Amino acid sequence: MKRLALFLLFFCFFHAGSCEEIVVCPDCPISTLASAVELAVDGDDIFIKEGIYEVSELVIEKAISIHGEAGTILDGNGLTILYIHHDSVSVHHIQLQNVATNYVEDRAALKCNDSDYLSIHNLVIRHVFFGIMIEKSKYGLVEHCDIQGDANEQNYLESANGNAIHLWYCEEMTIQFNTVMSHRDGIYFEFVKGSLITSNHSEGNMRYGLHFMFSHDNTYVRNRFEKNGAGVAVMYSSNVTMIENLFINNWGGSAYGLLLKDITDSELDGNVFKNNTIAISADNTGRIVMHNNRFERNGYAMRIMGNCNDNVITANDFVQNSFDITTNARTNYNDFNGNYWEEYTGYDLDRDGVGDIPFRPVKLFTYITAQAPAAIILMRSTFIDLLNLAEKVTPVLTPESLIDNNPQMQPVNDNAELSF
Amino acid sequence: MITLNSVSKSFRKNEVLKDICFTIDEGKVISLLGPNGSGKSTLIKCILNLVRPSGGEILINGFSSVDVEARNLISYMPQVAHFAENINAERLLKLIGDLRGVHPDPAKLVEYFQLGDHMKKPLGELSGGTRQKVSAVIAFLFESPIIILDEPTVGLDPVSRVKFKQLVLEEKARGKTIFFTSHIMSDVEEVADEIAFLLEGRIVFSGQASTLLQDTGMPTLERAIAAFLNTNQIA
Amino acid sequence: MKATLNIFKFVFIDNLKSIWAVTYMLFFALSSFGLIYFTGSFTRSVVSLMNIVILIVPLVSTMMTTMYYYNKTDFLHLLLSQPVKRSHAFLGIYLGIAVTHSLAVLVGLLIGIVFTLDQTQSISVLISLIICGVALSLVFSSIAFFLSVAISDKLRGIGMALIIWLLMAVVYDGLMLLYFVVFAEYPIEEHAIVLSMLNPIDMGRIFIMLKLDVASLMGYSGAVFSKFFGSTTGMLISAATIISWIVLPLLAMVWKGDRRDF
Numbered sequence: 001m002k003r004l005a006l007f008l009l010f011f012c013f014f015h016a017g018s019c020e021e022i023v024v025c026p027d028c029p030i031s032t033l034a035s036a037v038e039l040a041v042d043g044d045d046i047f048i049k050e051g052i053y054e055v056s057e058l059v060i061e062k063a064i065s066i067h068g069e070a071g072t073i074l075d076g077n078g079l080t081i082l083y084i085h086h087d088s089v090s091v092h093h094i095q096l097q098n099v100a101t102n103y104v105e106d107r108a109a110l111k112c113n114d115s116d117y118l119s120i121h122n123l124v125i126r127h128v129f130f131g132i133m134i135e136k137s138k139y140g141l142v143e144h145c146d147i148q149g150d151a152n153e154q155n156y157l158e159s160a161n162g163n164a165i166h167l168w169y170c171e172e173m174t175i176q177f178n179t180v181m182s183h184r185d186g187i188y189f190e191f192v193k194g195s196l197i198t199s200n201h202s203e204g205n206m207r208y209g210l211h212f213m214f215s216h217d218n219t220y221v222r223n224r225f226e227k228n229g230a231g232v233a234v235m236y237s238s239n240v241t242m243i244e245n246l247f248i249n250n251w252g253g254s255a256y257g258l259l260l261k262d263i264t265d266s267e268l269d270g271n272v273f274k275n276n277t278i279a280i281s282a283d284n285t286g287r288i289v290m291h292n293n294r295f296e297r298n299g300y301a302m303r304i305m306g307n308c309n310d311n312v313i314t315a316n317d318f319v320q321n322s323f324d325i326t327t328n329a330r331t332n333y334n335d336f337n338g339n340y341w342e343e344y345t346g347y348d349l350d351r352d353g354v355g356d357i358p359f360r361p362v363k364l365f366t367y368i369t370a371q372a373p374a375a376i377i378l379m380r381s382t383f384i385d386l387l388n389l390a391e392k393v394t395p396v397l398t399p400e401s402l403i404d405n406n407p408q409m410q411p412v413n414d415n416a417e418l419s420f
Numbered sequence: 421m422i423t424l425n426s427v428s429k430s431f432r433k434n435e436v437l438k439d440i441c442f443t444i445d446e447g448k449v450i451s452l453l454g455p456n457g458s459g460k461s462t463l464i465k466c467i468l469n470l471v472r473p474s475g476g477e478i479l480i481n482g483f484s485s486v487d488v489e490a491r492n493l494i495s496y497m498p499q500v501a502h503f504a505e506n507i508n509a510e511r512l513l514k515l516i517g518d519l520r521g522v523h524p525d526p527a528k529l530v531e532y533f534q535l536g537d538h539m540k541k542p543l544g545e546l547s548g549g550t551r552q553k554v555s556a557v558i559a560f561l562f563e564s565p566i567i568i569l570d571e572p573t574v575g576l577d578p579v580s581r582v583k584f585k586q587l588v589l590e591e592k593a594r595g596k597t598i599f600f601t602s603h604i605m606s607d608v609e610e611v612a613d614e615i616a617f618l619l620e621g622r623i624v625f626s627g628q629a630s631t632l633l634q635d636t637g638m639p640t641l642e643r644a645i646a647a648f649l650n651t652n653q654i655a
Numbered sequence: 656m657k658a659t660l661n662i663f664k665f666v667f668i669d670n671l672k673s674i675w676a677v678t679y680m681l682f683f684a685l686s687s688f689g690l691i692y693f694t695g696s697f698t699r700s701v702v703s704l705m706n707i708v709i710l711i712v713p714l715v716s717t718m719m720t721t722m723y724y725y726n727k728t729d730f731l732h733l734l735l736s737q738p739v740k741r742s743h744a745f746l747g748i749y750l751g752i753a754v755t756h757s758l759a760v761l762v763g764l765l766i767g768i769v770f771t772l773d774q775t776q777s778i779s780v781l782i783s784l785i786i787c788g789v790a791l792s793l794v795f796s797s798i799a800f801f802l803s804v805a806i807s808d809k810l811r812g813i814g815m816a817l818i819i820w821l822l823m824a825v826v827y828d829g830l831m832l833l834y835f836v837v838f839a840e841y842p843i844e845e846h847a848i849v850l851s852m853l854n855p856i857d858m859g860r861i862f863i864m865l866k867l868d869v870a871s872l873m874g875y876s877g878a879v880f881s882k883f884f885g886s887t888t889g890m891l892i893s894a895a896t897i898i899s900w901i902v903l904p905l906l907a908m909v910w911k912g913d914r915r916d917f
Contacts, residue, residue, distance in 0.1 A: 320696055377857075496732075515665045
């Protein structure tokens with residue numbers, strides 16, 4: 001932000017006198033955005049007054065700022081509205097709408113390419129295929145945008161719905177305070193590096209609330225991911241930092257709070273997972289530190305596959321989950337230590353807050369169902385309860401080393417009411 | 421009239437009744453005697469169709485014992501009267517009345533056995549003797565031509581026993597056929613016209629008690645039976 | 656059939672007034688109230704309640720039916736010596752027992768539920784729970800009644816009834832699990848459906864579980880299960896199976912009762 005402001009100040013200073021405001025309104029001498037853009041030079045500011053303007057495939061190749069006021073609407077009439085193809089372009093306080101689904105090209109309300117120092121904020125985007133699509137750009141900012149699509153469970157077709165915020169080959173971007181709803185993916189990153197994603201609200205997207213692949217060194221802080229078809233998917237990336245995010249109500253046959261696939265050297269700290277079918281599903285992940293997270297009322301708190309290793313799971317709270325940990329392997333190379341497990345029934349004679357006998361979070365039944373999925377039909381049957389009890393006393397099948405040697409007697413974290 | 425035509429019954433290999441031919445004439449009181457395990461209960465249950473004979477047939481006033489109609493002609497008083505816990509005798513009488521399709525007024529019998537308040541108490545709270553009396557009321561209430569009693573006087577106090585026997589004689593006088601088992605010989609001597617003696621599944625004697633006394637030369641029925649058993653065992 | 660109705664009324668009132676029926680009813684009232692009121696999580700309390708229903712209802716129905724039958728042989732003799740068809744008499748006694756059990760479960764759960772209405776998140780789950788409890792009462796009274804009629808020895812009869820309960824409540828699921836593990840490589844979801852439908856206790860459990868929306872937890876298999884049990888065909892087949900579990904033992908009981916000696 002600061003960097004950008006400085007830059008703009010610097011820019012205007014060198015173009016002293018030419019830093020003009022061009023006003024567009026239906027009755028003004030300049031009544032279309034296209035003619036305003038044509039007139040403008042670098043550093044100009046185009047102000048679009050209230051009204052509905054049909055703007056299709058307008059190319060911006062100047063470092064200008066375009067903004068509107070309440071009631072300023074750019075209607076794409078089915079086509080992409082703005083193509084930005086220049087550094088230092090700013091678009092804000094405008095409503096963009098009506099970009100139709102197209103199976104040949106990815107149409108978006110705002111399509112940016114090779115545009116560094118973008119500043120996109122306070123946009124309202126409705127009825128579009130893709131929302132904001134940014135490619136090969138650096139140092140950009142997207143904030144306070146409200147993007148709501150038309151996808152719902154009845155009409156959803158994966159190819160007919162696009163992503164709300166879509167980034168491809170970008171670096172050092174900041175995505176914050178946005179609301180993204182009812183699209184395919186809420187926020188989609190592919191080959192994005194060193195970016196900060198914070199305080200966004202992603203809800204009711206058909207596929208993933210947040211979806212990224214091959215995107216290293218990114219930080220996700222205080223985002224809310226709610227009721228997304230399949231939760232959040234994080235794949236093929238390393239150095240991912242996720243702090244204090246809320247994953248809530250991602251419930252369904254193939255829904256996850258957070259799906260980790262091929263993730264390494266990352267950190268999950270202080271997140272809250274509530275009411276998800278599977279809060280975290282980890283597949284081929286390594287060297288991840290998960291600490292101070294809260295898992296509450298999930299179907300499975302954590303599904304950790306046999307190909308995961310060297311992950312450290314410590315100081316988390318596991319409360320009221322149907323199953324805490326499930327795995328498909330009999331060996332375990334991850335470290336579970338010092339977590340609070342509500343299911344723990346051990347005692348603490350020396351009153352140091354740590355249970356005196358270790359806790360095994362994998363129940364025999366979860367282990368069996370990982371091998372024989374149809375057996376899930378026996379869930380909560382008396383026989384299974386007896387079997388779990390027997391296994392608890394003398395473990396035979398469940399991973400010997402998947403054990404918490406320092407189970408906490410009280411919840412570790414105070415983030416139970418994390419909300420934003 | 422009850423006619424048994426070569427009735428036999430075996431439970432698995434155990435032959436309990438062996439080819440029994442026997443007639444109980446109308447208007448008579450007949451007592452079925454025999455030691456424990458001689459098949460008395462089985463014989464009664466055969467007549468009531470609780471037990472199906474393995475061979476032969478039983479006719480009750482011309483109806484086969486298998487016929488539902490046959491049981492309309494019979495009233496039965498079982499040995500133990502443990503019918504229900506939490507329901508009173510009045511309700512039980514109503515049930516039996518509903519099943520038989522008639523609802524005679526039990527007041528006379530209730531008074532006769534001095535059951536009064538007991539009729540409204542749950543059956544489970546009644547003493548064995550009182551329940552026996554209730555059972556007797558059921559047996560005599562419905563004016564069935566045939567009344568079958570299984571050890572009817574066991575558990576009754578002396579006064580009630582006398583009353584009970586009195587009632588049997590009265591009913592006989594009204595033309596009822598009464599068939600009962602008993603181990604109490606004095607009762608048998610008092611009320612029975614004829615006795616039938618069952619031993620190891622066969623009727624070994626049937627006829628008037630006086631005949632048995634004469635045959636054995638004994639003064640009492642009890643002794644006569646003991647003597648009879650002795651000679652039969654030797655034979 | 657008028658005889659059946661009369662006998663039913665008599666046995667029903669006799670049972671209804673017994674201390675056992677009242678205790679049984681109070682048990683359900685207290686456990687449902689207690690679990691919903693004190694557990695905090697609605698889903699958790701329903702799951703606990705479900706475990707009680709699928710375990711206790713079959714056991715108590717079985718035991719109370721056999722006990723009643725064997726303790727009331729005099730009454731049975733009295734009834735059968737009346738001009739009544741055996742099948743009508745038996746049916747009347749069965750209904751008297753089974754309706755008492757069902758009613759105890761129904762009223763007990765209803766009391767618990769009514770007093771915790773403000774904590775209820777889904778009334779339909781609780782209704783399913785009641786339906787399950789009533790159906791299991793009818794089924795296990797029916798099975799136990801058949802066993803009582805078929806086996807004349809009291810101890811053997813009660814023992815057999817206990818064994819059947821143990822088989823259906825516990826052992827059956829163990830065998831099912833064994834089957835799933837052995838054939839884990841194959842798509843056996845349909846087999847799982849068929850196998851669980853053969854056991855009314857399993858059906859009751861699945862019926863409630865699917866209502867609790869844990870189907871999502873069950874992954875692909877769960878989707879298959881909920882699709883089947885949620886479809887009209889599935890529901891009709893389930894209902895038909897439960898009804899056969901009530902009717903078939905009764906038919907067997909009538910057949911056996913007509914032939915045996917008392």
